[in-house]
Amino acid sequence: MICPHQFLVADNDPQGILLLEQQLQRDCSCTLQYVHNQDRLEELAYNQDIHILFYDLKFPSETDPITKLGQLQHKFPHLTIVPLISAGMDILVKEILGLQLFFYIPKPLDYSEVSITVRRALETNSINRGANREQENIKAKPHSFEGMTGDSIPMRQLFDLISRIADDDYSTVLIRGESGTGKEMVAKAIHQQSKRRKRNFVPVNCAAIPEELLESELFGYSKGAFTGATTNKIGRIQYADKGTLFLDEIGDMKPSLQAKLLRVLQEREFEPVGGLKATPVDTRILAATHCNLEKLVEQGRFREDLYYRLSVIPLNIPPLRERKEDLPHLVSLFVENYSLKRGRDLFSFSRRALDTLASHQWPGNVRELENLIQHMSVLHAGAIIEFDDLPEKIRNRGLSSCETGRDERQALWANSHVPPEKKPPQIEPERTEPPPPKKMRPPIEKSYQNKPLPLTAPSTSRSNSSSQGSPFSCWENGKIDFNELVESFEKQLIVRALKISSGNKKEAAILLGLKRTTLLEKIKKKGIFVH
Numbered sequence: 001m002i003c004p005h006q007f008l009v010a011d012n013d014p015q016g017i018l019l020l021e022q023q024l025q026r027d028c029s030c031t032l033q034y035v036h037n038q039d040r041l042e043e044l045a046y047n048q049d050i051h052i053l054f055y056d057l058k059f060p061s062e063t064d065p066i067t068k069l070g071q072l073q074h075k076f077p078h079l080t081i082v083p084l085i086s087a088g089m090d091i092l093v094k095e096i097l098g099l100q101l102f103f104y105i106p107k108p109l110d111y112s113e114v115s116i117t118v119r120r121a122l123e124t125n126s127i128n129r130g131a132n133r134e135q136e137n138i139k140a141k142p143h144s145f146e147g148m149t150g151d152s153i154p155m156r157q158l159f160d161l162i163s164r165i166a167d168d169d170y171s172t173v174l175i176r177g178e179s180g181t182g183k184e185m186v187a188k189a190i191h192q193q194s195k196r197r198k199r200n201f202v203p204v205n206c207a208a209i210p211e212e213l214l215e216s217e218l219f220g221y222s223k224g225a226f227t228g229a230t231t232n233k234i235g236r237i238q239y240a241d242k243g244t245l246f247l248d249e250i251g252d253m254k255p256s257l258q259a260k261l262l263r264v265l266q267e268r269e270f271e272p273v274g275g276l277k278a279t280p281v282d283t284r285i286l287a288a289t290h291c292n293l294e295k296l297v298e299q300g301r302f303r304e305d306l307y308y309r310l311s312v313i314p315l316n317i318p319p320l321r322e323r324k325e326d327l328p329h330l331v332s333l334f335v336e337n338y339s340l341k342r343g344r345d346l347f348s349f350s351r352r353a354l355d356t357l358a359s360h361q362w363p364g365n366v367r368e369l370e371n372l373i374q375h376m377s378v379l380h381a382g383a384i385i386e387f388d389d390l391p392e393k394i395r396n397r398g399l400s401s402c403e404t405g406r407d408e409r410q411a412l413w414a415n416s417h418v419p420p421e422k423k424p425p426q427i428e429p430e431r432t433e434p435p436p437p438k439k440m441r442p443p444i445e446k447s448y449q450n451k452p453l454p455l456t457a458p459s460t461s462r463s464n465s466s467s468q469g470s471p472f473s474c475w476e477n478g479k480i481d482f483n484e485l486v487e488s489f490e491k492q493l494i495v496r497a498l499k500i501s502s503g504n505k506k507e508a509a510i511l512l513g514l515k516r517t518t519l520l521e522k523i524k525k526k527g528i529f530v531h
């Protein structure tokens with residue numbers, strides 16, 4: 001019978017080893033490995049999925065055998081240790097039992113004793129592993145909020161912010177984030193958490209609807225407004241009455257429509273195309289964009305007044321590459337969802353495949369990950385997805401990427417409840433130098449994520465990473481945008497001061513050496529949110 005268990009023998013007595021091997025293999029053809037020193041023992045115990053360690057009390061060690069057994073037990077709780085006790089060492093049995101090591105085998109070995117002890121030790125090992133897994137599952141249970149999964153600090157903060165925003169029924173919210181980060185999910189979550197949840201949530205993708213149709217889609221039209229308008233048509237704004245209107249890709253809306261939308265926001269009424277009478281409407285407007293609206297305002301492509309109206313509460317969703325702690329939970333979620341949908345067994349990823357996912361930069365964010373898992377659930381019937389099964393673009397990027405180091409990747413999957421191979425040990429790395437400064441992100445968004453901002457001069461989007469940190473190195477890439485840099489730095493200073501003063505504007509003004517009224521004006525103008 002092939003035995004799925006792995007045994008490790010720490011014994012320097014060749015005869016004893018031979019006998020043990022013969023006796024074990026009478027019951028099953030298990031995998032047996034031998035070590036002759038402590039370093040090798042620990043290396044194998046770390047890197048392989050060993051079930052039982054047979055440990056001869058005479059095995060060389062710097063400490064006495066009982067202390068050593070205690071250390072090994074502490075370091076490798078997934079192992080069941082079975083001490084081998086030579087004649088004359090029986091005196092140590094009491095101490096071994098005191099360590100809660102309930103199995104030992106006296107030497108010289110006796111077949112029936114070995115057989116019974118190994119069977120019991122394996123049973124205990126399996127029970128302990130089950131209990132550990134359950135505990136890890138509880139620990140690794142991701143934070144879930146309105147269908148969104150995320151365990152990283154920015155996502156937890158985001159979930160918290162959404163509940164608070166939902167309570168405030170009137171403020172408009174501008175949701176920012178790269179494509180596929182979950183902007184629409186956030187908008188739905190705000191709606192679901194608000195008292196409007198029983199009414200319609202109406203999404204409109206301003207980039208997907210042709211410019212000439214968007215106006216009538218949004219505002220509706222009256223009979224006779226244009227050729228073909230044979231009846232009155234209700235627009236999406238009206239569908240969203242008492243509910244929520246979600247305007248995705250707001251940056252793509254043309255200026256004439258922006259003016260009409262501003263009116264809805266200010267006056268809470270609108271006129272359908274071709275209509276003369278204003279219709280009152282009570283809708284909460286949420287907008288989303290992946291583009292830099294401030295830049296569009298500067299370029300005159302987006303109305304400044306509308307920008308301020310929309311961004312009363314700005315929310316930022318970080319890209320997946322900046323919150324890789326969420327990856328294992330998202331992978332589990334999508335594996336479960338798509339396995340269930342297809343009526344197939346759950347599948348998992350080999351360690352190398354998982355490491356490759358961790359190295360990938362996910363330009364398409366969560367959507368890209370979801371598509372990948374869906375693809376895998378269709379194309380691979382097996383229980384484990386290997387590195388070679390991954391699409392070429394992921395394999396290639398994974399190989400070339402060096403942004404996520406091996407230790408970092410191992411730590412990433414360490415608490416995952418994705419059913420992997422043996423989890424790697426978590427060793428606290430020795431820190432010899434201070435951690436590198438955090439990457440800068442736009443200050444308005446940062447203020448919402450409640451993290452400190454480095455007070456270094458900002459880099460423009462054109463500058464590369466090596467130019468960050470010095471205001472003068474921006475010139476390395478040619479032109480700089482003076483106003484953008486100054487504006488950005490000013491915002492950072494204000495956000496930082498507000499953070500230090502825990503949102504107290506009077507104290508922040510003192511820190512900045514500004515009059516309180518000047519600071520208030522700047523906060524308002526720059527759309528900085530203060531808790």
Ligand SMILES: Nc1ncnc2c1ncn2[C@@H]1O[C@H](COP(=O)(O)OP(=O)(O)OP(=O)(O)O)[C@@H](O)[C@H]1O
Binds near residue numbers: 148185290366370
């Ligand atoms: N935190 C999350 N948990 C679970 N699924 C998520 C999460 N974030 C995003 N998704 C999934 O990723 C996909 C993309 O999400 P969504 O459409 O909300 O992104 P988006 O930012 O609005 O994208 P786009 O800008 O391209 O419209 C959806 O299928 C969504 O279910």
